[in-house]
Amino acid sequence: MSHYFSKSYEESREKFLALLDTVKQYYPSARTMTHTIGDGTIDVIIGEPPGSREAMLLMTIGEHGIEGYAGAAVTHQFVEEQLKHVRHESTGVCFIHAVNPWGMKHFRRVNEHNVDLNRNYVIDRESLPRNVNKEYEVMRHMFVPDGVIDDYHEAREHIYSFLGSGIKLDGFDAMTAAKGMGQYQFPKGVYYGGEADEPSAIFIKEVQYDLLDRYDRIVHMDWHTALGPTNEVTMVVSERDGRDAETLKQTYGLKNAKTFDPSDVLGDSTNHFYYVRDTQFPDKQLVSALFEFGTFGTSTKASIREFLTIILENRLYFEGTKDPTARNEIQKEFMAMFYPDDAQWRESVLREGATTIEHVLKAESLWRES
Numbered sequence: 001m002s003h004y005f006s007k008s009y010e011e012s013r014e015k016f017l018a019l020l021d022t023v024k025q026y027y028p029s030a031r032t033m034t035h036t037i038g039d040g041t042i043d044v045i046i047g048e049p050p051g052s053r054e055a056m057l058l059m060t061i062g063e064h065g066i067e068g069y070a071g072a073a074v075t076h077q078f079v080e081e082q083l084k085h086v087r088h089e090s091t092g093v094c095f096i097h098a099v100n101p102w103g104m105k106h107f108r109r110v111n112e113h114n115v116d117l118n119r120n121y122v123i124d125r126e127s128l129p130r131n132v133n134k135e136y137e138v139m140r141h142m143f144v145p146d147g148v149i150d151d152y153h154e155a156r157e158h159i160y161s162f163l164g165s166g167i168k169l170d171g172f173d174a175m176t177a178a179k180g181m182g183q184y185q186f187p188k189g190v191y192y193g194g195e196a197d198e199p200s201a202i203f204i205k206e207v208q209y210d211l212l213d214r215y216d217r218i219v220h221m222d223w224h225t226a227l228g229p230t231n232e233v234t235m236v237v238s239e240r241d242g243r244d245a246e247t248l249k250q251t252y253g254l255k256n257a258k259t260f261d262p263s264d265v266l267g268d269s270t271n272h273f274y275y276v277r278d279t280q281f282p283d284k285q286l287v288s289a290l291f292e293f294g295t296f297g298t299s300t301k302a303s304i305r306e307f308l309t310i311i312l313e314n315r316l317y318f319e320g321t322k323d324p325t326a327r328n329e330i331q332k333e334f335m336a337m338f339y340p341d342d343a344q345w346r347e348s349v350l351r352e353g354a355t356t357i358e359h360v361l362k363a364e365s366l367w368r369e370s
């Protein structure tokens with residue numbers, strides 16, 4: 001199992017590129033493409049059917065940097081164990097490694113511009129909310145890293161006091177809102193969606209247009225971590241898809257599925273995929289979804305732990321610390337949230353990942369029976 005989970009971006013990239021040989025067994029004309037982003041690269045393996053281009057299976061990983069390690073493991077396992085079941089004669093495959101290479105390399109969620117890429121695919125920038133922080137002073141403590149961390153426990157307690165006391169300060173509500181909507185006001189803050197389209201988003205949008213243009217049907221699985229029940233997978237789909245959560249669960253044989261309203265969740269890349277389909281290619285079929293491997297869980301306590309973790313990690317990154325315990329503890333907690341070094345979790349990623357892919361491909365008739 002362990003060979004699927006890499007310890008560095010470089011190791012993950014090398015293993016990914018080496019998958020080309022296996023892909024070629026089924027798609028002799030398969031090739032890799034490398035797209036430079038900053039000082040890293042987005043790498044693509046694409047295999048196209050020799051005959052009619054009916055369907056395309058697209059898998060993307062690492063939109064949220066550090067979350068890409070689990071996605072890379074699932075993709076690697078898929079190519080080795082499951083690719084043989086795909087209907088190669090009519091279905092293409094496209095695997096994209098490290099949409100956010102800098103984040104993956106540095107074990108951060110955001111990219112080199114502190115942008116949460118899944119809040120960057122804004123369809124109408126004019127309509128962005130600029131007044132998320134009605135109570136600026138309160139929200140500033142949540143979103144903006146305010147000074148070097150002198151003492152780990154003190155810093156935690158301070159943030160807790162803003163998150164915990166919903167009566168007066170509403171820090172928890174503000175964080176919950178920002179997690180969904182992104183925030184477009186504090187460039188050094190958490191959940192920042194960016195001022196303009198990031199290079200990674202520009203590249204992925206080109207892929208969305210290209211595949212919709214050339215294929216009748218696209219199934220897109222975008223791998224993430226953290227959200228949803230611990231050690232389980234949750235499918236997350238924009239309401240633009242048109243199906244409700246119950247229908248998704250039944251169709252794909254999943255325990256967990258949820259939909260989101262694109263007016264509450266801004267800048268999501270899968271929603272943008274549907275937007276391109278709806279506006280440019282209305283006769284094409286598309287399923288584009290996030291698949292999340294849960295870590296902390298779904299309780300309020302888990303949400304507070306999650307907010308505390310990302311606020312402290314952001315502050316550590318921008319301001320540093322004088323307390324050596326702080327660096328260790330913050331990084332440990334961040335890893336536990338997005339890439340746990342936990343055998344049970346990693347086994348569940350591989351098991352649930354494989355089952356989910358099989359169910360989705362069968363439901364979409366991309367899986368060869370027998």
Ligand SMILES: [Zn+2]
Pocket residue numbers: 064067224225
């Ligand atoms: Zn994510």
